[in-house]
Amino acid sequence: xxxxxxxxxVNGDSVDFVCDPRESLLDVLxxxxxxxxxxxxxxxxxxxxxxxxxxxxxVCSCLVLGVEAEGKTIETIEGVATxxxxxxxxxxxxxxxxxxxxxxxxxxxxxxxxxxxxxPDPTETELRYWLAGNLCRCTGYxxxxxAVMDAAAELRKVA
Amino acid sequence: xxxxxPDTFDEAIALAQKAKGTLRFLAGGTDVxxxxxxxxxxxxxxxxxxxxxxxKDITRTSEGWDIGIAVxxxxxxxxxxxxxxxxxxxxxxxxxxSTQVQGRATLVGNLCNGSPAADSVPAMMAxxxxxxxxxxxxxxxxMVTDIPTGPGQTCLQPGEIITSIHIPAQKANSGxxxxxxxxxxxxxxxxxxxxxxxxxxxxxxxxxxxAIGAVAPTIQLVPDAADALIGSSLDExxxxxxxxxxxAACNPIDDKRGTIEFxxxxxxxxxxxxxxxxxxxxxxxx
Numbered sequence: 504x505x506x507x508x509x510x511x512x513v514n515g516d517s518v519d520f521v522c523d524p525r526e527s528l529l530d531v532l533x534x535x536x537x538x539x540x541x542x543x544x545x546x547x548x549x550x551x552x553x554x555x556x557x558x559x560x561x562v563c564s565c566l567v568l569g570v571e572a573e574g575k576t577i578e579t580i581e582g583v584a585t586x587x588x589x590x591x592x593x594x595x596x597x598x599x600x601x602x603x604x605x606x607x608x609x610x611x612x613x614x615x616x617x618x619x620x621x622x623p624d625p626t627e628t629e630l631r632y633w634l635a636g637n638l639c640r641c642t643g644y645x646x647x648x649x650a651v652m653d654a655a656a657e658l659r660k661v662a
Numbered sequence: 663x664x665x666x667x668p669d670t671f672d673e674a675i676a677l678a679q680k681a682k683g684t685l686r687f688l689a690g691g692t693d694v695x696x697x698x699x700x701x702x703x704x705x706x707x708x709x710x711x712x713x714x715x716x717x718k719d720i721t722r723t724s725e726g727w728d729i730g731i732a733v734x735x736x737x738x739x740x741x742x743x744x745x746x747x748x749x750x751x752x753x754x755x756x757x758x759x760s761t762q763v764q765g766r767a768t769l770v771g772n773l774c775n776g777s778p779a780a781d782s783v784p785a786m787m788a789x790x791x792x793x794x795x796x797x798x799x800x801x802x803x804x805m806v807t808d809i810p811t812g813p814g815q816t817c818l819q820p821g822e823i824i825t826s827i828h829i830p831a832q833k834a835n836s837g838x839x840x841x842x843x844x845x846x847x848x849x850x851x852x853x854x855x856x857x858x859x860x861x862x863x864x865x866x867x868x869x870x871x872x873a874i875g876a877v878a879p880t881i882q883l884v885p886d887a888a889d890a891l892i893g894s895s896l897d898e899x900x901x902x903x904x905x906x907x908x909x910a911a912c913n914p915i916d917d918k919r920g921t922i923e924f925x926x927x928x929x930x931x932x933x934x935x936x937x938x939x940x941x942x943x944x945x946x947x948x
Binding site: 507524525527546547548549551554557560561562563565566567568570571614617618632633634635636637 | 663695760849
């Protein structure tokens, strides 16, 4: 089948792209739209490195087809910072050294942001369960958890 | 691959009848797209059902609940009224995969994928859930109990699709529960799963359904296990009878997640535990 023209909103901007029906939304974001922040770890929905928000739901973009995004609102890691001003979560991940290789980090930040928007004051257990689908092979998770809990506390102070 | 997004179920069936080669229907995609990306199944035609009106709705009727085929696990978990009526079904669905998978995965997908270890299916069977279907020969209502026929297989005919899941209204003085055993705390596939729905009159169990998963080629109800509970007040004798009946119904495989002996033993332990949760819920219910 020929390629299809898809109209979406990505990080607040109206974006059209052309893609093959077999292409994942992750491949579209990376290869067609140049948004390479979302990473491919496993490509089968196990690792969470490609996490994005699709109409306000946290999903793995490797398990969404590009053609399924027609009319949808997409938020990626590229939309988390405001210009050069990092999001509190990004600052805290750096401060707590919550990353080494960095492949999982965009997915972790997108997923953690989704949790804090739903529940600004999660317990550590709630956070660990929420992030269970974001695999990290470097940090051992503790630094990530501390960074997100610290960011949550910081965001509650601001609110 | 031909990607089609019909507006109605009738149109979907007509498209399916015309399709040549490998056909797949798409809702949440957490199995279909994994198979596509792993080169296990590359459909020639992929029919996306999410454009059909009502597929994202959870509707309460006088008879119970109609759950649309594209309702995600996250949407089910967030539905407080459904959670009050059927906490076991909701918890079972919520156990599947990660937060990200919950954003897309559906009850119907879990059922149609045909895994003997599907978490939501024992809970649906214990709840007496049914599926409305549409195919070339018209509509059918099938009990969820009758749908799985083997690993990866269902009784659905080629070109027949489930159009909604119906869960009856929970009876008075009743409660359901589902638990699974996995060697980790999250993100794993059931080694044993058990769903139980109980109705009580005071302390006495007057109705029971017990379903077990991951311990046989198909998920199944165990009538002998239910009989062991009915008439009892969940005393030690009833629990022992439940565990024996469940273990007798097991016919599991040996694999990296658990040996045959282990699965059979754990099935009895888990059934006792789930029965206690369902019993406590039934006694608290109005």
